[in-house]
Each structure stands twice: as structure tokens, then as C-alpha cells.
Amino acid sequence: MSPFQRISSFLRTPFASSGRKRIEAFVDKEKPQPLLRCFSYEEIAKATNSFHPEYLVAIGGYSEVYRGDLDDGNTIAVKRLAKDNSDQNKEKEFLMELGIIGHVNHPNTASLVGCCVENGLYLIFNFYPNGTLASALHGKVGPSLEWPVRYKIALGIARGLHYLHKCCKHRIIHRDIKASNVLLAPDYEPQISDFGLAKWLPSKWTHHAYFMHGIVDEKTDVFAFGILLLEIITGRKPVDSSQQNILLWAKPLMESGNVEELADPSLERKYDVNQMDRLILTASYCVRQSSIWRPSMAEVLQLLMYGEDSEAAENWRLPKMRAEEMDDTCLLFGYELPSDIVFEDIL
Numbered sequence: 001m002s003p004f005q006r007i008s009s010f011l012r013t014p015f016a017s018s019g020r021k022r023i024e025a026f027v028d029k030e031k032p033q034p035l036l037r038c039f040s041y042e043e044i045a046k047a048t049n050s051f052h053p054e055y056l057v058a059i060g061g062y063s064e065v066y067r068g069d070l071d072d073g074n075t076i077a078v079k080r081l082a083k084d085n086s087d088q089n090k091e092k093e094f095l096m097e098l099g100i101i102g103h104v105n106h107p108n109t110a111s112l113v114g115c116c117v118e119n120g121l122y123l124i125f126n127f128y129p130n131g132t133l134a135s136a137l138h139g140k141v142g143p144s145l146e147w148p149v150r151y152k153i154a155l156g157i158a159r160g161l162h163y164l165h166k167c168c169k170h171r172i173i174h175r176d177i178k179a180s181n182v183l184l185a186p187d188y189e190p191q192i193s194d195f196g197l198a199k200w201l202p203s204k205w206t207h208h209a210y211f212m213h214g215i216v217d218e219k220t221d222v223f224a225f226g227i228l229l230l231e232i233i234t235g236r237k238p239v240d241s242s243q244q245n246i247l248l249w250a251k252p253l254m255e256s257g258n259v260e261e262l263a264d265p266s267l268e269r270k271y272d273v274n275q276m277d278r279l280i281l282t283a284s285y286c287v288r289q290s291s292i293w294r295p296s297m298a299e300v301l302q303l304l305m306y307g308e309d310s311e312a313a314e315n316w317r318l319p320k321m322r323a324e325e326m327d328d329t330c331l332l333f334g335y336e337l338p339s340d341i342v343f344e345d346i347l
């Protein structure tokens with residue numbers, strides 16, 4: 001099948017799905033399904049000044065992203081599969097991303113505007129001038145993110161992930177949740193992006209079968225979300241320049257409830273104490289060693305909004321003995337990171 005035929009078969013889904021049933025969930029408002037546009041190569045070449053280096057925004061794992069100015073005044077981001085990429089798997093990932101992102105539709109997931117299949121493969125998105133959560137938290141330019149914005153971002157990412165795991169028509173695990181894959185809209189509403197590694201979740205499965213065969217489930221995203229929360233709270237990178245791992249640094253402080261030490265110094269203690277406590281509590285549950293001890297994203301939302309008072313906090317609070325047993329296990333395995341996580345991937 002030619003790339004064009006493959007793309008056309010993918011695109012049929014979003015075009016034909018206007019009659020989609022709305023899923024009622026207390027946090028999920030679906031946006032109207034946008035129609036995708038097929039761009040000509042001429043159009044995107046003109047918008048990016050023939051992919052001029054001045055228009056290059058970022059070089060990702062297997063793609064280059066350019067800013068593009070359209071004749072109608074709109075600004076787009078053009079994601080192009082790296083030119084010299086002869087790896088068939090990369091093309092597959094690109095097409096997978098197109099299939100998945102064309103299917104998702106939520107205020108906290110990046111929306112695809114269209115694609116171009118002439119002279120290569122290109123995905124076209126709205127351009128987000130506020131960049132990514134990684135640049136907002138760790139970038140050298142601009143003021144530090146204030147607490148209300150950080151809290152809004154944490155809640156928005158949780159809503160987007162809950163939608164992917166539970167509410168969209170075909171459930172999805174993202175598998176690459178990290179700060180550089182969260183774009184920030186003009187009002188700082190976070191948009192989960194980069195679905196290149198995402199996978200469809202089966203509609204029915206026995207958790208046991210997945211667990212036994214070591215197949216990752218959505219709890220991998222929950223762990224990565226916990227690390228993101230720690231980044232938002234502390235302003236630290238997952239692994240800093242002296243190779244210090246955020247989790248190993250934060251764990252004793254979370255256990256002893258040392259909020260002042262955990263909080264990003266650039267916040268200058270200007271944060272809502274209750275919201276901060278709830279984020280720390282949620283992070284501590286999400287980053288548990290064993291995936292079966294991590295909450296679901298629906299429970300994460302309860303924890304973020306109601307903290308210790310939520311049913312989820314009650315359900316996931318470990319008895320003292322159990323916590324100690326878990327720590328013994330951690331010690332036994334050298335306090336290693338969870339087996340379903342490749343920490344370097346979160347960088």
C-alpha cells in the first residue's frame with residue numbers, strides 16, 4: 001500500500017466520526033471533532049520558507065518541527081519525519097501517531113490540523129508560542145511559572161490522560177509522558193502531544209494476563225505523570241546535571257512531609273498550601289514501585305482535587321506494615337526504579 005493510501009485509510013476515521021457518542025464523565029468535555037485538512041507540499045514549503053533553519057523549532061527523536069506562517073494569517077507547526085530516516089519503524093510510528101492523534105479529541109490533547117503526504121510525511125498542528133512544559137519549567141528565559149498556572153497544568157494533564165485511558169472511543173496509553181511532550185496553549189492550558197509511541201489499549205483484558213506477561217499498561221503513564229508532578233512541584237529536571245534522580249531525591253522529603261524543602265525555591269513560598277499538599281500526596285502514590293499500587297487516572301483526579309478527603313486516598317493509603325514491606329522490597333532490589341519504566345526515556 002502506498003503511503004498515501006495508508007494515510008487515506010487512517011483519515012477516514014476522523015472524517016466519518018461526527019456522530020460519535022459523547023461520554024459523560026465529570027471531567028471530560030469533548031471538543032467538536034475538527035475536520036482534518038490535506039495540505040499540499042507547496043503550501044507548507046511556502047509557510048516554512050522552504051524549511052529554512054530560522055523556522056526550525058525543535059529536533060525531536062525522529063522528527064523536525066518547523067513553525068509555518070499560512071497566507072490566512074494562522075501559524076502552524078509542521079512536524080516532518082526526519083529526511084534521512086530510512087528506518088521503517090519510524091515511518092510506522094509516524095503513521096501510528098497520525099492514526100491516534102486524529103482520533104483523540106479533548107481540551108487537553110493537542111489537536112491535529114491536517115497532514116501532507118507529498119514529498120515525505122508531515123503532520124500539521126496549531127503552533128503553540130508558549131512552547132512546552134519543559135521549556136516553561138527549565139528554560140533559561142522568561143519568569144518562573146507561578147503556582148496557579150502550575151496547578152492548572154497538573155490538573156489539565158491529569159484530565160487529558162484520564163480521557164486517553166478511559167473515555168475516548170478506543171482507549172490509549174501514551175507511553176511517552178514527559179515535560180517536553182506537553183505543549184502550553186496561550187492560556188497555559190496543557191496539551192498532551194507526541195503520540196509516536198502511543199498504543200491502543202484492548203477494550204477488554206485481564207489485568208492478570210498483562211501483569212504476568214510484562215505487557216505495559218496505563219500505569220506506566222501514571223508513573224510518568226507522578227514524575228511530571230514532581231517536576232512541577234520542585235522545578236527540578238527528572239535527572240539533573242549532576243545525575244541526581246528526582247525520585248530518589250524527593251522520596252525521603254515526601255515521606256517526612258518536608259514541603260518547604262520540596263517546593264521549587266523560585267516559587268518563593270508563594271503557593272496554596274492545600275493544593276501543594278494534594279499534589280505531593282498524588283505524586284507519592286503515582287510513583288510507587290509496583291504498578292498495581294499506583295492509582296488509576298480517575299483516582300488521580302480525585303486525589304488532586306480532594307486530597308486526603310477523597311475516597312481514592314482512603315483506598316490507596318497503605319497500612320504502616322505494608323509501606324514498610326514495600327520499602328523492604330525496594331531495598332532488596334537496591335531501591336531501583338520500577339521494572340515497567342525506563343527512566344532515561346523521561347528525560
Ligand SMILES: Nc1ncnc2c1ncn2[C@@H]1O[C@H](COP(=O)(O)OP(=O)(O)O)[C@@H](O)[C@H]1O
Nearest residue numbers: 058060061062063065077125126127128180194
Ligand atoms: N504544535 C507545536 N507548537 C510548538 N512547538 C511544537 C509543537 N509541536 C512540537 N513542538 C516542539 O517540537 C518538539 C518535538 O515535537 P514532538 O512532537 O515531541 O516530536 P518527537 O516525537 O520528535 O519528540 C517539542 O518538544 C516542542 O518543542
Ligand SMILES: [Mg+2]
Nearest residue numbers: 060180181194
Ligand atoms: Mg517528543
